[in-house]
Amino acid sequence: MPYTPAEIEAKWQAAWANAETFKAVRDLSKPKYYVLEMFPYPSGRIHIGHVRNYTMGDVIARYKLSTGHNVLHPMGFDAFGMPAENAAMASGGHPKDWTYKNIDDMVEQMKPLGLGIDWSRMFATCDPEYYGQQQALFIDMLDAGLIDRKNATVNWDPVDMTVLANEQVIDGKGWRSGAEVERKELTQWFFKISDMADELLDALDGLDDWPAKVRLMQENWIGKSRGLQFAFSMVEGVGAHDRVEVYTTRPDTLMGASFVGISPDHPLAKELEANNPEIAAFTAECRKGGTTAEALEKAEKLGLDTGLRVRHPFDTSWELPVYIANFIMMDYGTGAIFGCPAHDQRDFDFATKYGLPITPTFLPSEDASEELTEAFVPNKTDMVHWVKPFAWDAATNGEDAIEKAVDFCEANGVGQGVTKFRLRDWGLSRQRYWGAPIPVVHCDSCGVVPEKKENLPVELPYDVSFDIPGNPLDRHPTWRNVPCPACGNPATRETDTMDTFVDSSWYFARFTSPHADTPTNAEDAAYWMNVDQYIGGIEHAILHLLYSRFFARAMQKTGHLPEAAIEPFNALFTQGMVTHAIYKTDGADGRPVYHYPEEVELRDGGGFLKDGTQVTIVPSAKMSKSKNNVVDPIEIIKQYGADTARWFVLSDSPPERDVEWTASGAEASYKHLARVAALSEKIDQMDRDAAGSGDEDLLRAMHKTIQDVTGGVESFGFNAAIAKLYGFTAALSKSKAGYEAKREAILTLAQLMAPMTPHLAEEIWHTQGGEGLIANAPWPVADEAMLVEDTVTLPIQINGKRKSEIAVPKDMPKDEVEKLALADEAVIKALDGASPKKLIVVPGRIVNVVI
RNA sequence: GCCGGUGUGGCGGAAUGGUAGACGCAGGGGAUUCAAAAUCCCCCGAUGGUGACAUCGUGCCGGUUCGAGUCCGGCCACCGGUACCA
Numbered sequence A: 001m002p003y004t005p006a007e008i009e010a011k012w013q014a015a016w017a018n019a020e021t022f023k024a025v026r027d028l029s030k031p032k033y034y035v036l037e038m039f040p041y042p043s044g045r046i047h048i049g050h051v052r053n054y055t056m057g058d059v060i061a062r063y064k065l066s067t068g069h070n071v072l073h074p075m076g077f078d079a080f081g082m083p084a085e086n087a088a089m090a091s092g093g094h095p096k097d098w099t100y101k102n103i104d105d106m107v108e109q110m111k112p113l114g115l116g117i118d119w120s121r122m123f124a125t126c127d128p129e130y131y132g133q134q135q136a137l138f139i140d141m142l143d144a145g146l147i148d149r150k151n152a153t154v155n156w157d158p159v160d161m162t163v164l165a166n167e168q169v170i171d172g173k174g175w176r177s178g179a180e181v182e183r184k185e186l187t188q189w190f191f192k193i194s195d196m197a198d199e200l201l202d203a204l205d206g207l208d209d210w211p212a213k214v215r216l217m218q219e220n221w222i223g224k225s226r227g228l229q230f231a232f233s234m235v236e237g238v239g240a241h242d243r244v245e246v247y248t249t250r251p252d253t254l255m256g257a258s259f260v261g262i263s264p265d266h267p268l269a270k271e272l273e274a275n276n277p278e279i280a281a282f283t284a285e286c287r288k289g290g291t292t293a294e295a296l297e298k299a300e301k302l303g304l305d306t307g308l309r310v311r312h313p314f315d316t317s318w319e320l321p322v323y324i325a326n327f328i329m330m331d332y333g334t335g336a337i338f339g340c341p342a343h344d345q346r347d348f349d350f351a352t353k354y355g356l357p358i359t360p361t362f363l364p365s366e367d368a369s370e371e372l373t374e375a376f377v378p379n380k381t382d383m384v385h386w387v388k389p390f391a392w393d394a395a396t397n398g399e400d401a402i403e404k405a406v407d408f409c410e411a412n413g414v415g416q417g418v419t420k421f422r423l424r425d426w427g428l429s430r431q432r433y434w435g436a437p438i439p440v441v442h443c444d445s446c447g448v449v450p451e452k453k454e455n456l457p458v459e460l461p462y463d464v465s466f467d468i469p470g471n472p473l474d475r476h477p478t479w480r481n482v483p484c485p486a487c488g489n490p491a492t493r494e495t496d497t498m499d500t501f502v503d504s505s506w507y508f509a510r511f512t513s514p515h516a517d518t519p520t521n522a523e524d525a526a527y528w529m530n531v532d533q534y535i536g537g538i539e540h541a542i543l544h545l546l547y548s549r550f551f552a553r554a555m556q557k558t559g560h561l562p563e564a565a566i567e568p569f570n571a572l573f574t575q576g577m578v579t580h581a582i583y584k585t586d587g588a589d590g591r592p593v594y595h596y597p598e599e600v601e602l603r604d605g606g607g608f609l610k611d612g613t614q615v616t617i618v619p620s621a622k623m624s625k626s627k628n629n630v631v632d633p634i635e636i637i638k639q640y641g642a643d644t645a646r647w648f649v650l651s652d653s654p655p656e657r658d659v660e661w662t663a664s665g666a667e668a669s670y671k672h673l674a675r676v677a678a679l680s681e682k683i684d685q686m687d688r689d690a691a692g693s694g695d696e697d698l699l700r701a702m703h704k705t706i707q708d709v710t711g712g713v714e715s716f717g718f719n720a721a722i723a724k725l726y727g728f729t730a731a732l733s734k735s736k737a738g739y740e741a742k743r744e745a746i747l748t749l750a751q752l753m754a755p756m757t758p759h760l761a762e763e764i765w766h767t768q769g770g771e772g773l774i775a776n777a778p779w780p781v782a783d784e785a786m787l788v789e790d791t792v793t794l795p796i797q798i799n800g801k802r803k804s805e806i807a808v809p810k811d812m813p814k815d816e817v818e819k820l821a822l823a824d825e826a827v828i829k830a831l832d833g834a835s836p837k838k839l840i841v842v843p844g845r846i847v848n849v850v851i
Numbered sequence B: 001g002c003c004g005g006u007g008u009g010g011c012g013g014a015a016u017g018g019u020a021g022a023c024g025c026a027g028g029g030g031a032u033u034c035a036a037a038a039u040c041c042c043c044c045g046a047u048g049g050u051g052a053c054a055u056c057g058u059g060c061c062g063g064u065u066c067g068a069g070u071c072c073g074g075c076c077a078c079c080g081g082u083a084c085c086a
Helices: A005-019 A048-066 A082-091 A095-113 A128-143 A193-206 A212-222 A251-256 A267-275 A277-286 A293-298 A345-354 A398-411 A522-528 A543-557 A634-640 A642-651 A666-684 A695-714 A718-734 A739-753 A758-767 A814-822 A825-831
Strands: A032-037 A070-072 A147-157 A162-164 A182-191 A225-238 A241-248 A259-262 A303-312 A315-325 A336-339 A383-386 A395-397 A415-420 A440-443 A447-450 A481-483 A490-493 A531-537 A569-575 A578-586 A592-595 A601-603 A606-608 A614-622 A791-798 A801-809 A838-842 A846-850
Touching: A005 A095, A005 A642, A005 A758, A032 A048, A032 A522, A048 A070, A048 A095, A048 A531, A048 A569, A048 A578, A048 A642, A048 A695, A082 A095, A095 A634, A095 A642, A128 A147, A128 A447, A128 A543, A193 A212, A193 A543, A212 A543, A212 A569, A225 A251, A225 A267, A225 A315, A225 A398, A241 A251, A241 A259, A241 A267, A241 A336, A251 A398, A259 A345, A267 A277, A267 A315, A277 A303, A277 A315, A303 A345, A315 A345, A336 A345, A395 A398, A398 A415, A543 A569, A634 A642, A634 A666, A642 A666, A642 A718, A642 A758, A666 A718, A666 A739, A666 A758, A695 A718, A695 A739, A718 A739, A739 A758, A791 A814, A791 A825, A801 A814, A801 A825, A814 A825, A814 A838, A814 A846, A825 A846
Parallel strands: A032 A070, A032 A531, A259 A315, A531 A569, A791 A846
Antiparallel strands: A147 A162, A147 A182, A225 A241, A225 A303, A225 A415, A259 A336, A303 A315, A383 A395, A440 A447, A440 A490, A481 A490, A578 A592, A578 A614, A601 A606, A791 A801, A838 A846
16 A cells, blocks of 8 residues: 555544544643743744744654653634734725634644644634733733833834834835834833743753753843943033932942933933924934944944033043943933043944043953954953052952952942842833723822723624725724723723733633633643743743743732742753745835745856746745745645645754755655555564564664664654654664564554654554554553663774774673774884883773874 | 854754764655655765775864863854844
């Protein structure tokens, strides 16, 4: 019988559905295991990256099921966000219709993959049932003092009169209007995540099963620093300002100060611009462009001498100029700095440009020149020679000097040592329609009033249009005008909606009881939380994961999660992205036009469209709908079946690494699976009583494979595990063993393959008379006794280069191995009568003869 | 700019500080076949050599070590994030 995936895959998917194999039901008699992949955005088509992500999660889920766990493996959709509104603007539909249609399409594409998912728990974040509970959470968090209102800077398109997302700002201009973007302040809602900065930082230490790189990125993002906060007194005050408060992490360089810089958004700058047109023009110039850190940091360093002078705290006759500078950010520290050009490259560039003094406070060594061509910025732990120490020895390192500088300044009343964080509060307000409405009402007499819980969800109105730029909720009087929940007088709803990161910051908790009439159900949350294994892209290493950690704490404080769940993800695996080349040409309006891979023919080292136009190839980029470089896995599934697609995405590369997608090789996966299917048939047709030879060798190979594959699955080494399965399949295929041994081998092979190619595995299990479903069969265990090798082959190195090898019994004592090694022909030849300088024997590993 | 990561044959990649290139793809050769498809077997880093073999070789430069793809320092290129893309 040939391998017919279309047939067997449908058959076994129906069998799992009938048996409710993957339905998760609370059961205290078994250890639970919650495996979760980051849920998808419903773009409408699954892409190969989804297949990779969900297959990995499914391997873990199915493996854990077979090791006796009660597994929760859910799926949902992160369904709010801009693309739905963009689609509505582009083609006139409605974001809701577009989104739900896409969800239906994607579910239909995912089901044939045969994922072991409890589909009964599925939800989308745009379901009123979900976001209504999110609104309840918001109200509880507001009550608990975890939410704040304050000003924030947004990208403002002065032509369309709308707020723009960073993605909508291209080269400092609005994507639709082309107008130069300005930064503007708006009153916004904030989660007070910075109050938890220290806790979120400390708790990283306990996340042993997270990748070190993610913990490090979060640590750097939170950015705890110890520094000195102090004031420069102004020679002549301006309005209420008679001093400039600065924060520095390098108080040890205070004697190298050459200017004071303030942010264009600093209160002093604002005071000055009110009365000085030149300063107003400059700060207006600084406010052009987007709000991203990247844009701010990469912009040309601009400064303007305000004419104001301040006094150095150590020497009142030493006056420093005050500059307004565009690279100083108002939301870090105090929005003002002192510049020490000798030890900060940014300050160095600035000082060079504006002719300010560059005075080193320390040098690499005693005899080094004081003339600098660039800033001297050694590691804080490096020993340096101080030319201007003020409370420490000339020879010490930066770390020590900083500590002593803080102590000295505190003792002399110059300032205080303070701890600051880079982490800012999380602004959640979005001036957009397609998001969860923020459930508050603005009342003239009562102020900001939360909606009553019994009125939740505050549902989005359906009758909106997107023909005018801006938020349609602002223009919807019947939705907007409501009585005040407190006094009953006419009032207006908040029209801002929530950041979509809010939606994805607690969905994992909601999966434990997706239809509860409170955000979570205490018993379900206590049983299923935490997520034992979370799997997703490295691009979420900071924001999503940090916000989720914050939310879990906030939900614990408001009684929605148990204390044990404040770190919601026990283990994290960050898988790499699937990338693909981007093909683009220049459009008539000068903007790039992106072409789908299937439209491009590759020849003569270039890419060409059907009409012969050559395209520009960007070699490797994250698959993204807007760039048209998304590869569709549906064709592979149709042609070869889901098992082939699953096997292939697991085998082609290590899961944490990015892969450049190429479909060559999918056919080879199919051929291999067909070979395994044929092998099972062949074994089934053997004479039941036939004795063979080499039974033990086959079983030894089998136990070794059990060990290797189990280790591979547990450590996400899927590609290496699959390589071992190839090897074992070849060994089984060649083996002359008898029926019983071969049957045991093929059953075990099917079990080891089952998490990856579940349909084929069920088919083989069934053919060979295995009991029940392979999905429920206990995972095979390697017999230690079968793993022990009697003899080992030791490579012999001469001066670290392999020259020969010897086979020795496993437990041979070191001195005997030495004797054997020295008797080796290659060693005798190399020694040429001399005796070795050194002889290294690592038992069971290697011999190295040093000559 | 800043933070994090990655770099190994023609390609995807393997390798607890211990035989670099497992396994797979592509390619080459052979068996089978009237022929082909399918299948099976063998070869496959570079250079030199008929060959046994020798030398070189894990982005670049340097270091630690008996021994470095792996550890350390510096650089280059690419990828991700950079707080309103999700």
